[in-house]
Amino acid sequence: MYKLTVTLFLLLAGSLCYGANTNTIPLQLTDSLSGKPVANAVVLLENGPAESPIEAEIVQKNRNFHPHTLIIPKHSRVDFPNQDNTQHHVYSFSPAKTFNIELYAGRPTEPVVFNKTGVVEIGCNIHDHMQAFILITDSAPSGRTDERGRLTVEIPPSADSDSGKEAGLLVWHPRLTDNTRMARFTIELPHSGPLELSVELSPEPASNDRLDGLQNRFREL
Template sequence: MRVSAIAVLAGLLMSAMAVTANAYELSVTVTLDGSTEPVANAVVSVDSGRPGTPVSAEIYQKDRAFHPHVLVIPVGSSVDFPNRDNTQHHVYSFSPAKTFSIELYADRPAAPIVFDKPGIVELGCNIHDHMQGFVVVTDTAATGQTDASGQVTLSIESQGTEGSPEKVTLEIWHPKLPDTTRPVTREIEAGDKPAIVTLNLEPEPAAEGSLDRLQQRFREL
């Protein structure tokens, strides 16, 4: 029995060492379709076969907006929605990944919302229609968001044959995609250089309360 236990431990150790040896960092750069302009805050993920560890997070309301606008969390995480405005909010979502409603409230809701399914959850406020936010619930630990230069680095485990380029399927999501209910997929070949992928995004809408030329000139007088 003791020999068997030692053999099992040795096997587990060898497996762990093999996984570590096959793990590598994948660098991805996301740019706007038809240009070299970097795309910040894109959510990039690779199926790692294992979810991330659930966390406790929050999205607060301030100046009638959700902060952060996009929250990325592992499946099973809980999110609080404190209200830091001087008006009440009614936060809700009709998304299949999580349907909920926190009716008119100020300060902090009684309990956080648990996001127990992967997917894209769009947030809204039933009082202030312009308010919009997103919770991206992932079921893979290999997930990250691009920085201001459009870059992200993921730690993934190799599935390819040694000496041959490995094909990797990326899932990419951004709040300006034409369809924000699901990510788009891109297949790349992993290598020493950062992989470059492009996204077709909707143009930024005019800022709320923006001034026309006449109003702007009047203010400058």
């Protein structure tokens, strides 16, 4: 399996005023080998503005999870309704949350509560191809990169005005070499000039690939 190297360029665009000189940084995420943009990467500013817990769903329909990636604040509750005409067996053994909803149709009795930050990988023990991720965070996401691999990240004035401090930037994509955690980068504050970072991605999986690794780990439990 080959690995792709992705270069992350953070370019300072100056300060825009959102009440107190919030620093906005246009972010461009690209594949350094092909030069193509990396779309749909989740970006968070560490210790950024917090959000209250929410109620959310990951629906099973047409033997797939919808959405494929769910981002929620810590202590949120997630339900897993089954809208298919076949039963599913939803599980995760990720360090951030281990749970097991055995064969069922309809709606489980109770939602799952996610009290620890991190990345949760979800599978179905009946349908090997089914996969989803839940990202549990302490900070509200800055957003996801668009089709051109672009996103604007806002640095709060309280952080950006303190010389000598650092800000952590978290980046996640389902094809990260280790997609069970977020890649962390450090920005020195105040930030000026371009910052080049890199992460490794796994190759795009074939449409008929099975999640044999995930299934084997489940059956070894």
